[in-house]
Amino acid sequence: MFHTPSITCVEKQAEAMDIPLVLVKTIGKREEELYDLEKAIKLAIKKYKIKGIVTGAVESVYQSSRIQKICNKLGIECFNPLWQKNQEQLIKELIKNRFDIVITGVFAYPFDVSWILRKIDKNFINEIGKLNEQYKIAVAGEGGEFESLVLNCPLFKRKLKVVGFKISGSGNAFRSEVRLK
Amino acid sequence: MKENLLIVNICKEKLHYLEFVKPICDILDNNRIRYFVRDYIKVSKDDLKKASRIIICGTSLFDNYFIKNLRYFNWIMDFDKPILGICGGMHIIGSLFGGKIRRCTEIGFHTEYFSKEFLGLKEKCEVYHLHNNFIDFSKLNDFEVYCGGEVNSHPDLVNSEEKISKSKCSQAIKHREENIYGMLFHPEVRNKEIIRNFCLK
Numbered sequence: 483m484f485h486t487p488s489i490t491c492v493e494k495q496a497e498a499m500d501i502p503l504v505l506v507k508t509i510g511k512r513e514e515e516l517y518d519l520e521k522a523i524k525l526a527i528k529k530y531k532i533k534g535i536v537t538g539a540v541e542s543v544y545q546s547s548r549i550q551k552i553c554n555k556l557g558i559e560c561f562n563p564l565w566q567k568n569q570e571q572l573i574k575e576l577i578k579n580r581f582d583i584v585i586t587g588v589f590a591y592p593f594d595v596s597w598i599l600r601k602i603d604k605n606f607i608n609e610i611g612k613l614n615e616q617y618k619i620a621v622a623g624e625g626g627e628f629e630s631l632v633l634n635c636p637l638f639k640r641k642l643k644v645v646g647f648k649i650s651g652s653g654n655a656f657r658s659e660v661r662l663k
Numbered sequence: 664m665k666e667n668l669l670i671v672n673i674c675k676e677k678l679h680y681l682e683f684v685k686p687i688c689d690i691l692d693n694n695r696i697r698y699f700v701r702d703y704i705k706v707s708k709d710d711l712k713k714a715s716r717i718i719i720c721g722t723s724l725f726d727n728y729f730i731k732n733l734r735y736f737n738w739i740m741d742f743d744k745p746i747l748g749i750c751g752g753m754h755i756i757g758s759l760f761g762g763k764i765r766r767c768t769e770i771g772f773h774t775e776y777f778s779k780e781f782l783g784l785k786e787k788c789e790v791y792h793l794h795n796n797f798i799d800f801s802k803l804n805d806f807e808v809y810c811g812g813e814v815n816s817h818p819d820l821v822n823s824e825e826k827i828s829k830s831k832c833s834q835a836i837k838h839r840e841e842n843i844y845g846m847l848f849h850p851e852v853r854n855k856e857i858i859r860n861f862c863l864k
Contacts, residue, residue, distance in 0.1 A: 536678070543791060543852065547771035550793060554724050554768065561678045561723075566686035566851055 483515050483545060484508065487587035487629045487657040491642075494662040498638040502530060520552050527556060534559030540567055541624040569622035573607055582634035582641065587657035590619060590627040595656045598649055602630065631660060666862065668698040669714035671706060673729040673751050674722045684720045686851035687749075690858045703735050711738055716745040716842075716862065719752030721849060724770075724795050726751070733758055745842035747861045750794055753836070753845030757798030760805055768795045772853070773828040776820055781809040781835045782844065783860040787827060790834070790848035797832035797847055810835035811847065 496503035504526045508518035526532045535553055539546035539562045546562055553560035564572060576583065583602040588594070592613070600606060613619040619627050634641040646661035668691065672684045684700065691698045701710055703719075719736075722729070729735075729751060736755050739746060748756040754764060769792035777785050784790075800806045801813045808814055811834030820827060836845045842864055850857035 543772055547793075550724065550770050554770065554795065557725075559676070559723060559725055561676070561682065563678050563681040565682040566689065567681075568689065 483512070483519070483548065484510060485629050486510070488631050488660040491631055491660055491662050494642055495632065495638075498634075498640055498642055500639055504529070516548055516552065519549070520556070523552060523556060523558070527558065532558065534561055536561045536563065538564055540564045540569060540572065540622060541620070569620055569624060570607070570611065572622050573602065573610075577603060577607070579636060580634070581632060581636075583630050583632050584644070584660075585628055586631045586660060587629040588627070589629075589655045590617075590625070591654045592617060593628065593654050593656075595649060595651070597628065598656050598658045599644065599647060599660075629657075633662075665715070666697050667713055667715050668696060668862065669706070669710055669717045670698055670700045671717060671719040671752070672700055672702050673719060673726075673755070675726050675728045676723070679723050679726065683722050683849075683851075687718060687720055687858060690851060690855050691862075694859050694862070696859075696862050703729060704732065706735070706738065711742060714744065716864075717742065717747070718858070718861070719746070719748045719755060721750030721752060721793070724768075724793065727796070729755065730758065730764065739843075743841075745861065745864050746844070747858075748843075748845040749851075750847055750849060753847055754796060754798055756843060756845050757800060757803065757806075757836075760803050762798035762800065762803050764796050764798055766795065767797050767830075767832050769793075769828075769830060769832065773830065773848075774826055775810050775828050775830065775834055775848070776814060777810045777835065778814045778817070779809060781837070781846075782857045782864075784810075784835070784854060784857065787825070789853055790850075791852035791854075792830075792848050794832075794847055800833040800836040800845070805838055805840075806836045806845075807839055808833045808836050 504522050506518055506522035508515045537549055550560050585597050585600045588597045610621050614621050642662045644660050645663045648659045674680050739759055772789050773792050774787055775790050800808050811830045811832050815829050834847045
C-alpha cells in the first residue's frame with residue numbers, strides 16, 4: 483500500500499513546503515496497515531481540521547479504493563486529480579513544471595542499481611518509453627516498478643539536496659535511503 | 664450530423680473535474696470524437712441544439728449538490744438525441760423520471776452480470792464502483808434494468824458459486840423507447856469502450 487524507500491525524507495519535504503506533517507508508524511502488513519492510515523487521517527482531522535485528502539493515484543484501484551473507503555467512513559472528501567491520466571503525459575508535465583525528481587527504488591526486470599538516484603528528465607522518458615514497449619514497464623511506475631523522491635517543485639520554498647545515501651538490494655530490486663539537506 | 668458531443672460537468676469542486684470529467688475527455692480525444700464541456704448550470708438551449716449526444720459525468724462520494732438543482736436538467740425530458748448518465752448522471756435521470764435516491768455504498772472492482780448486451784458489455788464484466796447512493800430503476804416503468812438489482816435475483820445467479828456481485832443497486836439501465844442510458848459504475852476506469860460504443864448509437 484505504501485511507498486517506503488527514503489520515506490523519512492517527507493520531514494524535509496514538509497519543511498520545504500512549510501506545511502505540518504502527521505507521522506504514524508506502521509509495520510506495513512497487508513490490510514492491517516489501513517488501520518494505521520485511518521489513524522493518521524483521524525489525527526489530521528482532529529489536529530488540523532482537514533476536510534479532504536488529495537492522493538496521487540493514477541491507475542491503482544487497489545490504493546485509491548482503500549483511501550476512498552477510509553475518507554467515506556470518516557466523512558471527508560477524497561480528491562484524485564491525476565486519476566486515469568496518461569502516464570507519459572503526466573511525467574512530461576512534471577518536467578515542464580520543473581519538478582526535480584530522482585529514482586529511489588527499482589523493483590522490476592530489467593532495472594539495476596544504475597537507476598538509483600537517476601533524475602527524471604527527457605532522457606529518462608526516452609529510456610522508460612523503450613522499457614514500456616519491450617517489457618510493459620509503466621512509464622510513471624504505477625505498477626510499483628519504481629519509486630521516486632521530489633527534491634524540488636513549485637510548492638517548495640527551497641530546493642532539497644541529496645547529501646548522502648545508502649543503497650541496498652540485489653538483482654533487479656534496489657532501494658536507497660537518502661539524506662537530504 | 665457531424666459528431667459534437669456535450670459533456671455535462673456536475674462536480675461542485677473544481678478539483679473533482681480532473682477525476683470525473685477529464686478521463687471522459689481523454690477517451691473521446693483518443694477516439695477522435697469532437698466534444699465540448701459545460702457546467703450543468705450553464706447548459707444553454709444553443710448547447711443542446713449543437714450537441715449530437717450528451718454524457719452527464721459522475722462526481723465524488725459526498726457531492727450530491729446537483730440533486731438540489733434538478734431544475735437545471737429539465738431539458739433531459741425533451742432532448743431527442745442520445746444521453747448517457749454516469750453515476751450521479753444516472754441519479755439525475757432517475758430522479759427526473761420519479762425515482763427515489765436510496766443509500767448503498769459500493770467502492771472498488773466488482774464483477775457484474777449483464778442480462779443482455781449493454782453498450783458492448785455482456786454477461787460477466789469487471790466494473791469499478793464508487794457510490795453511496797442508487798435509484799431502483801426496476802420501479803420505473805419507462806426503464807429496463809440490464810445489470811444489478813432485480814437481474815441479480817435470477818436463480819442462476821443466486822445459486823452461482825462464481826464471484827459475481829449480488830448488488831441490490833440498478834447498475835446499468837436504458838429507457839425502453841428513448842436512447843437514454845445510465846450506469847452506476849464508472850466506465851472511465853475499466854470499461855472505456857462503453858464511451859466509444861455510446862457514440863456509435
